[in-house]
Amino acid sequence: MKTKVTLLALAWLASGVAFAAETTATPAAQSEARTVKRGPDMDRMALLLDLNDYQKTEVEKILNEHHQQVRAAHEATRATGARPSREEMKALREQHKQELNAKLSGVLTPEQLKKFDALRERGPGRHFKRGPGGHGDGNDADAASTSS
Structure with a gap:
């Protein structure tokens, strides 16, 4: 039982870290996103x-x-x-x-x-x-x- 709880906790923490890494963009990536072409298509x-x-x-x-x-x-x-x-x-x-x-x-x-x-x-x-x-x-x- 302790093993399952420990594995679930580790999986939960790992998913949280993975999610945070995806949503946290570097300043360069944020700058690039802001420089998307504006104006008429x-x-x-x-x-x-x-x-x-x-x-x-x-x-x-x-x-x-x-x-x-x-x-x-x-x-x-x-x-x-x-x-x-x-x-x-x-x-x-x-x-x-x-x-x-x-x-x-x-x-x-x-x-x-x-x-x-x-x-x-x-x-x-x-x-x-x-x-x-x-x-x-x-x-x-x-x-x-x-x-x-």
Whole structure:
């Protein structure tokens, strides 16, 4: 009887240690998990916009560059401590939108650009499924039903 109790206790302790080892991630693993790709799912975007391979890579490059430019502008504004008015923010967003459309117009057809604008107007996370940490709500039923 003592042997069974001892074996059960050892098994229980071993399982606890094994479970703790699985759930405890190293700082490097946690950092890697946080750096999961954010932003639009390019495979889904390629499907919705009917992009070929060249367009897919170019659009991804343009969107990444645009995101970096917008982020840099935002950080520069934040660093000054100035707080732009709503009208200034709206004008800045419109300017960024026009710049992005100008860049994309060199890669996308007018029909694809029109689809892109329509999907973007739906708001963040509603047009393309975003990765972990993105602004998407994970509900893509709306986007799937409108793309048919």
